[in-house]
Structures are given as structure tokens and as C-alpha cells.
Amino acid sequence: MTTSAVGDRERLADIRHVLHGPSGNPARKEVAYAAYVAVILAGLYGFPVLRALVLAGDREAMGSALRSPCAALVTLAVTAVLALLGREAGRVRGPVVAPVPWVDHVVASSLDRWAALRPWFGYSLFAALFAGGLSGLLVGAAFVGARAAAWWFVPVAVVAGLVVGLVAGASWLLGQSRLSPPLPRMPGHESPSPVGTVAHEVRRMGLGELRTQASRSNRIVGGVHAGDLRAVRLEAARPVTRGRSLRLRRRGPVATLVARDVLGLRRAPAAALVGLLLSVLGGGTLGATLGSSAVPPLVGFVAAGIAYAGFGALAEGLRLEADTVGTPALFGAPPVRAAATHLVVPGLTHLLATTGAGSLTGSALGATVGDVLPWCVMTTVVVAGGSLLAAYRGRPPTTFSAVPTPQTVAIWYSTPLVLCTVLVGGMVWGATRWPTSGLLVIAAWVAGASMLYAGLRRVDAESMSHRDV
Incomplete structure (x- = not known):
């Protein structure tokens, strides 16, 4: 160990002693306690649910x-x-997010940047590896507990989970470090770490990006505590850097809104790609559930959540329209008509991706297109209604106190997701048990139409609440 490294360790030890006293930084105990709680919850709820699946x-x-x-x-x-x-995610909130005072007074000093930021990266890497290993352990234990695999599957699943967690953590770090320019190469001042290593990527992070992510992280946490997910979404949104030269042309009240959503996806291709991939994944999972008896019917509930997330990633125009509710309409369309128009682009994209992936997966596993296609269409209808409810849900209710409780916020914001998951998952589960039931098809269409109608009614109620009496 070099003399400068020893000096940096001593200076950092003095700084921690001043900040936290002789007991040291309590972050390790907090991380260990969070891991302890996660293990308990996984053992009590995760293992029985996966084994039942x-x-x-x-x-x-x-x-x-x-x-x-x-x-x-x-x-x-x-x-x-x-x-x-x-x-x-690393471009929004990376694994190395130190407090702003630490960045201004410690990281900005002559201390080695890797030594100053190593604890925060260590906590994040531990979280990624722990999540991957625990997920692998749950999957392996569920298969072994259900006697669907031999005992050797547990260590294999744990190793696979650790590898997945390591890859996810590495890409998370790269997403943050590559926001800063590369380190300058000066003769006689080479970097102490080879290019491409973890220490080199952390040393590459600039003070400006570290301050930006630290401030953004504080605002995101504040928005979550206040129950204002609109502020969280705006903080997490990436700045528009593509398609700045593209212009929106007048095409009529309806076609202009549709063109506006298309332009938004062209300017945010990452969101469009994520939404498309999630829609394909949800449709493929639905097709696998309906096409093979090897897939548990309850996986349909997981596919419903994935499909809902995919539609939400494509429906940024709908959320922006909901954010301006109560203000004069930009193109003169009534609120309900504008909200319904904003469903066209995400709805068609989600429908094509879901039906295509579901039909291909179901056909490959032995099912017919007619067995899978209606349920994929119904999934798009249900998640469209859920997206309307999510975009126009408003602030959480304050029935008993001026500030909503965390439980109220969680229930309020998770209600559309829970409704879509229960409806779509119930449809798929019923289709696997009673594949020729005409009554189930009628009930599914009624449920989907009711969900869409409830979403449009919510749009009307939210817009009327902003009118002057």
C-alpha cells in the first residue's frame, strides 16, 4: 500500500469519526437490517407463493x-x-450517490475519489448481489420443495442469481459513470486503476454529475414521502436530446394529438423500447401460460403486471395530458375525448406487441391462435383502463389527517395495478381451467369494457373537480 493510500485512509477515518463518532457510520447496520427483513419476508411469503405456483x-x-x-x-x-x-436507471440514479455535503467537501478535496466513494458503491453492489442471490435461492427452493427438481438445482440457481445481480450492478454503474467524460491522459499522471475496472469507473465520475444525482435522489425521496409521484416522475425523466428538429404540424383535433404522441416516442426512444420489450414479454408470458401445462396458471398474474408496466411506459402522452387537467385545452378537445385519443398510440403498439408475441409463443407450445388471441386483446383493453385510472387518480385522500399516511399512499397508487393484475390474471386462470366456456368470454369482455368505462368516468370526474362553481 502506497503512502498516499495510507494517508487517504487516515483522513477518511478522521472524517468519519467527526461525523459519526467512535461508533462509525451506521449505514452498515441499516443495510444489514434491511437484508435481515428481506430474508424474513422471503421466507414467510416468497417461498410459499413460488412453491404454490x-x-x-x-x-x-x-x-x-x-x-x-x-x-x-x-x-x-x-x-x-x-x-x-x-x-x-444509472443515468437517473446510479449506485454511487453520496450526500451533497460529502461531495462538496470530501470528494472535491485532494482525496482519492475511489476511496471517498467506495462505501456507497459497496452498499449498492451488496444490494444487487443480495437481491440476485436471494431470488435464486427462492426459485431453487421452490422447485426443490415442490419436488420438481433435484437438490443440486438450489446451488445452481443461487450462482445464476449472483451472476445476474453482478451483471445488473455493473450495467448500473456504467450507466452512471458514462455520463461523465473520460479521464484525461496526461504524461506522468496515469490513473492508478486500469481502464474498465470498478475503481476507474468511479474515479471517472465528475463532481457535477455527482451533485446532480445526489440532489435528484433527495427530491425523489421527498416526492415519495409526500405521495407526489408526478414530481417523482418529472425528476426521473431524462432530458429530451433526440428529435429536437422535429416539429408538430396541424392535422385536426384528433390526428394532432395522435401525432403528438408519436413525436414524443420518437424523442424518447428509450421509453418506447422499454415499453415495447415489456409488452412483448407480457404477451409471450400470456401465450406460454395458455399454451403449455408446464407453466403454472398463476403466472398469468405476473404477465398481467408486466403488460401493465409496458402500457405505462408507452403512455407518457396520457400522463402529460392528465398533468394539465383543469387548464385550457391545448387543441380544444374535451378532456374525455383527449384522454381517449391519447390511448390510440400506446394501445395499438401494445396490442400488436402483445398479440404477436402471445400468438407466436402459444403456437410454438401447441396452442392455436384462437386460444391465445382473444385474451391478449382483452389484456390490452384492461390495462388501457387501468392506465386511465392511474393517470387521473389525483392526490391521495386525506380523510383523517392533513398529510396522507404511507399506507394510504401505497394503497392509492397501487390500486390500478392491483385491479389489472387481478382481472387479467383471473381471465387467464379461468381460460386454462375452462377453455371452451362461452360465459367466461362474455364475463371477460364485460370486465374489460367496465374497466375502460371506469377510467373514462374518472377522467370526467377529475376534470369536473377543477371547474369553478
Whole structure:
């Protein structure tokens, strides 16, 4: 260890002693306690639920699938999706987010930047590895507990989870570090760490980006505590850097709004890509659930949540329209008509992606297109209504206190997701049990139409609440 490294360690130790006293930084204890709580919750709720999912399907077919190349392909697909999401998340809130005073007074000093920021990266890396390892342990234990796999599947699943967590953490770090320019190469002042290593990527982070992400993180946490997810969404939104030269032309009240949504997706291609991938993933999961007995019917509830997230990623125009409720209409369209028009672009995109992926997956597993297509269409209708309810839900109610409680905020904001998950998951589960039931099809269409009608009614109620009496 060099003399400068020893000096940096001593100076950092003095700084921590001044800030936290002789007991040191309590962040380690907080991280350890969070991991302890996560293990308890996973053991009490995660393992029984996953084991029930496995027991509900064809265990022999699932065991054969685990020994086939399909398991490796699924793992690679999940790793690729998490790497992409981690890269995008790092551009908003990366793994190295120190408090603003620490950045201004410690990181900006002559201390080595890697030494000053290493604790925050260590906590984030531990969280990524812990989440991956715990997920692998849950999956492996669920299959072994349901007697769908041998005992050796547990260590294999844990190792696979750790690898996935490591890849996600690395892409998360790259997403943040690549916002800053590369370190200058000066003769006689080479970087103490090789290019591409973790220490080099952390040393690459500029003070401006560190301050920006620290301030943004504080505002996001404040918005979550206040129950103002609109402020959180605006903070997390990336600045528009593409398509700045594109202009919106007048095409009539309806066509102009549709063109506006298309322009928005062209200027935010990352959001469009994420929404498209999630829609394809949700449709493929629905097709697999309806097409193979090896997939538990309860996986349809997971597919419903994925489909809802995919539609939400495509419906930024709808949310922006909801943010301006109560103000004069930009193109003169009534609120309900404007909200319905903003469903055209995300609805058609989601419908094509879901039906295409669902039909292909279901056909590959032995089902017909007619067995899968109606339920994919109904999924799009249901999540469209849920997106309307989510965009125009307003602020959480304050029945008993001026400030909504965290429980109230969580229930208020999760209601559209829960409704879509229960309706779509219930439809898929019923379709696997009674595939020829005409009554189930009628009930599904009624439920989807009711969800869409409830969303439009919510738009009208929210717009009327802003009118002067």
C-alpha cells in the first residue's frame, strides 16, 4: 500500500469519526437490517407463493424444461433485460450517490475519489448481489420443495442469481459513470486503476454529475414521502436530446394529438423500447401460460403486471395530458375525448406487441391462435383502463389527517395495478381451467369494457373537480 493510500485512509477515518463518532457510520447496520427483513419476508411469503405456483403446474414438464436449453435462454433473456434497465436507471440514479455535503467537501478535496466513494458503491453492489442471490435461492427452493427438481438445482440457481445481480450492478454503474467524460491522459499522471475496472469507473465520475444525482435522489425521496409521484416522475425523466428538429404540424383535433404522441416516442426512444420489450414479454408470458401445462396458471398474474408496466411506459402522452387537467385545452378537445385519443398510440403498439408475441409463443407450445388471441386483446383493453385510472387518480385522500399516511399512499397508487393484475390474471386462470366456456368470454369482455368505462368516468370526474362553481 502506497503512502498516499495510507494517508487517504487516515483522513477518511478522521472524517468519519467527526461525523459519526467512535461508533462509525451506521449505514452498515441499516443495510444489514434491511437484508435481515428481506430474508424474513422471503421466507414467510416468497417461498410459499413460488412453491404454490410450481405445484399448480405440470411438475414433470417443468423439470424437463429446467434440464433443457430453454432454462439457459430464459436466464440470458432476464439478464439482458436487467442489464438494459440497469443502464437506464444509472443515468437517473446510479449506485454511487453520496450526500451533497460529502461531495462538496470530501470528494472535491485532494482525496482519492475511489476511496471517498467506495462505501456507497459497496452498499449498492451488496444490494444487487443480495437481491440476485436471494431470488435464486427462492426459485431453487421452490422447485426443490415442490419436488420438481433435484437438490443440486438450489446451488445452481443461487450462482445464476449472483451472476445476474453482478451483471445488473455493473450495467448500473456504467450507466452512471458514462455520463461523465473520460479521464484525461496526461504524461506522468496515469490513473492508478486500469481502464474498465470498478475503481476507474468511479474515479471517472465528475463532481457535477455527482451533485446532480445526489440532489435528484433527495427530491425523489421527498416526492415519495409526500405521495407526489408526478414530481417523482418529472425528476426521473431524462432530458429530451433526440428529435429536437422535429416539429408538430396541424392535422385536426384528433390526428394532432395522435401525432403528438408519436413525436414524443420518437424523442424518447428509450421509453418506447422499454415499453415495447415489456409488452412483448407480457404477451409471450400470456401465450406460454395458455399454451403449455408446464407453466403454472398463476403466472398469468405476473404477465398481467408486466403488460401493465409496458402500457405505462408507452403512455407518457396520457400522463402529460392528465398533468394539465383543469387548464385550457391545448387543441380544444374535451378532456374525455383527449384522454381517449391519447390511448390510440400506446394501445395499438401494445396490442400488436402483445398479440404477436402471445400468438407466436402459444403456437410454438401447441396452442392455436384462437386460444391465445382473444385474451391478449382483452389484456390490452384492461390495462388501457387501468392506465386511465392511474393517470387521473389525483392526490391521495386525506380523510383523517392533513398529510396522507404511507399506507394510504401505497394503497392509492397501487390500486390500478392491483385491479389489472387481478382481472387479467383471473381471465387467464379461468381460460386454462375452462377453455371452451362461452360465459367466461362474455364475463371477460364485460370486465374489460367496465374497466375502460371506469377510467373514462374518472377522467370526467377529475376534470369536473377543477371547474369553478
